[in-house]
Amino acid sequence: MKTLMSGLVMVESPRWHDGRLWFAHWLTHDVVAVDLDGKSEVVARSPIPIPFSIDWLPDGRLLVIAGTRLLRQEEDGTLVEHADLSEVNGGRGFNELVVDRRGNAYVNGAGFDMMAGEAPAPGFVVLVTPDGEVRTVAGGIQFGNGMAITPDGSTLIVADSYANCLLAFDIAADGSLSGRRVWADAGDGVPDGICLDAEGAVWYADVPNKHVRRVREGGEVLQTIDFDDGCFACMLGGEDGRTLFVLTSVWRGVEGATGDQERTGRVRMVEVAVPHAGRP
Template sequence: MKATVITEGLAFGESPRWHEGRLWLCNWGTGEILAVDEEGKSEVMLTVPAVLPYSIDWLPDGRLLVVSGREGLLLRQDADGTLVTHADLRGLSQTPWNEIVVDGRGNIYINGGGPAPAPGEHFGPGTIVLITPDGAIRQVAEDIAFANGMVVTPDNRTLIVAESHARRLTAFDVAGDGSLSNRRVWADLGTDYPDGIALDAEGCVWYADVPNRHCVRVREGGQRLDRIEVDRGCFACMLGGEDGRTLYILAAEWRGFEHMVSDARTGQVLSAAVSAPGVGWPSYSSGTR
């Protein structure tokens, strides 16, 4: 399979979401949240007081949420456009927060964080926290080996997270109160390093891989079904388009953590037609949750 470049000149694109007919993404290093249409025309929707990491999703009522990772805050954009603090996570972590997913019941899951890394390491063991619709915050998983992309199945009963440093996708059962249990390996990915992920209607997951410069579609158990190779690191992917059958890939040249914030603008959005539409959360049809 091949992908077509539709937008370039980004810094690092992350946290893609299909929302109201466009691909929204975080342009790490700039503070920008962009929306890109299917022809590649981009618009700055919001500039946030964060450099990296930051990630986005929406509440069921349509209000935008932004994880300001280093600041330890979950921000919410209210109807008048102002950003307010939706939840304060600073007391739960010594390291930055990373990704977010809001399920169909309005439960918010945020990963990353956790204890300080060991000397010489960039990241310590990560966690997953839950913020319920009533505002209660609690940790629901720990010891995640570099927590990255997350999805929740359409029935709101399974959460899958990419453990990049463990080279696997890990699943949890989701209880009625949002708690996570029955942790298990959903797919062992061998020498691949999953970053952002997306779930399709056949129960398969697409994952982006930075060092191996590809996106791969995998079935539970680890069988690889499709692969899209590009010429730079793949940081995230999302299913979208009018019928949900377009895979959007966020890619950029990787030169190490110390060079993530720079003047280089090697980031791209690519697209490829795929067979199965997106399902679950984050929803490719966000805005009509």
Template sequence: MTEPTILLSGLGIPESPRWHDGRLWFCNWIDQQIVAVDPDGTPEYRPAPVERLMGWSIDWLPDGRLLTTGDKLRRHEPDGSVVVHAGQGGNEIVVDGRGNTYVNGADFDFAGGEAPKPGYIKLVRPDGTVSQVADDIQFPNGMVITPDDRTLIISESFAGRLTAFDIGPDGELSNRRVFAEGLGPDGICLDAEGAVWVSAADSSIVRVAEGGEVLQRVELTESQASFALALGGPDRRTLFILTAEWRSADSIADNLDRLTNGPRTGAVLTLPVSVPGVGRP
């Protein structure tokens, strides 16, 4: 396998990548931007309608309207206006083919060093009603939904595992089970063979099958943390790796302070892969 190459650098913490309309879109935390970058590396920067420096993400409804999380779930209208889609805030988001929006979060101050609390997944239906569909998630992070809209997989970062749920016709989640363990999961993506690209507990990313078998491994530099992954490109055979410097010997607060007040070390890397991406996002 070839080595990853830099597509874009000089970012804060790049997160929540999505391939949409021929470009890679992602959140640029700290600088509070939504970024869209062409395959040749040409970026477009837009201000994000959020108050948080970090802990927010994006995805699209089936009709093409953009959603942004944060203190609330907001919807971007075709005329450029931004309206509240639901009062539910959160961290990561994924939308299924029926317009059901899954938002996750955990109600504690991660950046401030507050003791962790179990997190949740909430379902925002197309009519804006909200219900909780999963609890006891150990720091919920990236989520993917299979192409048939029947399975949701979520990263439980503090537990080092991927957890899968069945999605019912009403959008409810059931049949909770472990997909893979022994990882360092954050943002994830799914491929056509049912494997997930995910960050590992060391300075690497892996392609892992259900049950935990590691099918491929890509090494990153020691201080380079993978915050999120996406499969995109014209044939969805480009793996986008969103990284920023993270020093494991330092505290969370020190790392975040350096990323916020120091040089912008975030970058988007690309790597060609043989199995294309599928599902949502």
């Protein structure tokens, strides 16, 4: 296990793209890209500090979900509005983002504002199509976190942290979701960020249990890697897709999620046997 970066605040939404690991540096507004030598740069700035997530359109333009807005980075580096989601969630922000090969963007959000101390309420998944249509395609998700799409584009997998499981949905030609099912019961696990590998297994990060875990459909645990801090998200990448990047930080609760908190965030990396597959 190696540490690629340290001294970060809170780190989320890792993506391997164009030979570098990109991630959302929460509470600093920064989207950061780092190469395998540890050389990093800020490549975009989110208008809100937390939460925000990233992915790419098929044409290579970066998308950032920030609050109630889905933003798109143009060639000159500016962020413009890709879609306004303010009427979907009562003005509450969204959490995670994944884009399929057709340019459909799936974003999820909780039905409550955790940072404001609101009582928990089920959330949903919203679809933003390439032509700008916005519609809700799934509901009743207790707390949606990481999402991934299978290599054939047929299935969306969603980590439901509060329900301690991974959910799966069939993706229709128009981007609609159906066939909701529990893809894997995590038991006492709390799935956060996720990624897929070439054997169809999912790696999920777990904050309270301080580990990442590889599971197959049905819930069989294939591998667990323990860490000393909470694991917020993970992503397979590197030159051969076999480097598992794990974003870790000490979690002190909502009240401790401030910009002046101790910088315990790190980007860790460990080699695994099976390479990346699917999206992101």
